[in-house]
Amino acid sequence: MKLVLKGGRIIDPSQQLDIVGDVVVVDGRIEAAGVGLAEAADGARIIDVSGLVIAPGLVDMHVHLRDPGLEAKEDIASGTRAAAAGGYTTVCPMPNTKPVIDNAILVAGMKQKAREEGVVNVQIIGALSKGQQGKELAEIGDMMLNGAVALSDDGHYVESAYILKTGLEYARMFGGLVISHAEEESLAGDGFMHEGAVSAMLGLRGRPAVAEDIAVARDVLLAEYTGGTIHIAHVSTAGAVECIRQAKLRGVKVTAEATPHHLTLTDEAVIGFNTATKVNPPLRSTEHVEALIAGLKDGTIDAIATDHAPHAFEEKDMEFRYAPSGFSGLETALGVILNSFYHTGKFTLNEVIDRMSTTPAKILGLEAGTLKVGAPADIVVIDPEKEWTIDSNNFYTRGKCTPYEGNTLRGRAVATIVGGRVVMQGGEVKE
Numbered sequence: 001m002k003l004v005l006k007g008g009r010i011i012d013p014s015q016q017l018d019i020v021g022d023v024v025v026v027d028g029r030i031e032a033a034g035v036g037l038a039e040a041a042d043g044a045r046i047i048d049v050s051g052l053v054i055a056p057g058l059v060d061m062h063v064h065l066r067d068p069g070l071e072a073k074e075d076i077a078s079g080t081r082a083a084a085a086g087g088y089t090t091v092c093p094m095p096n097t098k099p100v101i102d103n104a105i106l107v108a109g110m111k112q113k114a115r116e117e118g119v120v121n122v123q124i125i126g127a128l129s130k131g132q133q134g135k136e137l138a139e140i141g142d143m144m145l146n147g148a149v150a151l152s153d154d155g156h157y158v159e160s161a162y163i164l165k166t167g168l169e170y171a172r173m174f175g176g177l178v179i180s181h182a183e184e185e186s187l188a189g190d191g192f193m194h195e196g197a198v199s200a201m202l203g204l205r206g207r208p209a210v211a212e213d214i215a216v217a218r219d220v221l222l223a224e225y226t227g228g229t230i231h232i233a234h235v236s237t238a239g240a241v242e243c244i245r246q247a248k249l250r251g252v253k254v255t256a257e258a259t260p261h262h263l264t265l266t267d268e269a270v271i272g273f274n275t276a277t278k279v280n281p282p283l284r285s286t287e288h289v290e291a292l293i294a295g296l297k298d299g300t301i302d303a304i305a306t307d308h309a310p311h312a313f314e315e316k317d318m319e320f321r322y323a324p325s326g327f328s329g330l331e332t333a334l335g336v337i338l339n340s341f342y343h344t345g346k347f348t349l350n351e352v353i354d355r356m357s358t359t360p361a362k363i364l365g366l367e368a369g370t371l372k373v374g375a376p377a378d379i380v381v382i383d384p385e386k387e388w389t390i391d392s393n394n395f396y397t398r399g400k401c402t403p404y405e406g407n408t409l410r411g412r413a414v415a416t417i418v419g420g421r422v423v424m425q426g427g428e429v430k431e
């Protein structure tokens with residue numbers, strides 16, 4: 001099986017490649033990338049991608065696929081189709097399912113199910129504590145030996161510093177990474193949005209920025225003390241960005257991600273009480289958003305992750321206070337980032353692809369995020385100029401909810417190739 005992508009702009013941050021040329025795929029792997037290769041490729045399926053960008057497939061290190069147990073919201077089949085539609089070739093679901101993925105048998109079972117029902121690669125994140133209860137460590141070693149790529153109690157802050165300390169120590173023995181949902185519960189727990197002028201005006205209880213600052217500071221200190229590796233999920237405050245920046249300067253093994261929504265929306269989006277704007281951590285005020293963008297630019301924030309968090313329509317269609325937090329992000333992320341950051345001149349295409357593919361793959365140690373010869377042929381073809389309007393009715397995800405509804409964006413994925421198979425073309429998922 002031979003496939004050639006012909007005449008595209010090849011951008012691969014993993015090898016500082018930015019040339020116009022062809023990419024040749026044989027038996028699911030990258031055979032070559034360079035100039036004038038298509039002519040020699042007889043018998044190959046040739047896809048003309050002139051005017052388009054060929055890049056390593058996007059890697060989302062933070063999604064919720066709701067499978068097993070919460071399939072009314074999403075499952076492996078619908079979630080990975082949404083991923084393919086968005087240009088993602090690898091997604092990493094969080095373990096806050098029913099049951100919680102907290103032992104090796106469940107990890108192995110999820111991997112099997114993903115191979116059978118998924119259309120993109122799925123890498124499993126195991127729970128840090130049993131049942132994500134924060135009381136007792138989960139089977140960290142067994143899960144890692146059975147293919148878990150990281151450990152997280154995401155959805156909850158690990159309140160016990162002792163549990164996080166020992167978790168970091170165990171994970172370190174197996175070369176593992178702990179991912180922290182950093183919001184101090186006693187401060188954030190009862191809030192509905194960012195605490196500030198807008199929450200005061202709306203009369204909604206807030207989740208103050210300092211709740212995240214405190215949590216990130218503690219988690220970074222524990223990583224420093226143990227020599228373990230921590231990744232801070234969905235960073236949203238200026239204080240957290242600065243804390244991570246300083247920790248990196250000291251040599252602490254800390255990485256961080258930000259979501260497209262925290263990078264592009266402020267708490268003013270909550271005015272009007274659209275439940276699509278209810279997320280944890282909450283949308284912050286402008287000074288936090290600006291600090292986050294600066295952090296993404298200078299490398300303090302390593303990666304962009306969606307925190308794709310689908311809910312059934314009925315669940316989001318209720319009063320703001322009672323609606324669950326989160327919305328579907330996989331199908332809008334690339335367009336939102338290209339529109340807000342590439343087309344405004346803030347980030348280059350190389351930087352966007354690096355933050356959405358190469359670096360998250362590197363953080364998790366995945367064979368992804370690269371077009372190097374011999375690597376799996378996980379590829380996204382991007383039309384950076386394509387104009388489109390977000391309509392959640394057209395989403396593949398079951399969670400038909402987005403704060404970007406009706407927005408017109410410039411730039412989107414037009415083909416997604418996983419292991420050499422074209423799984424999405426022209427916005428249509430093939431399988």
Ligand SMILES: [Zn+2]
Nearest residue numbers: 154155181233
């Ligand atoms: Zn989280």
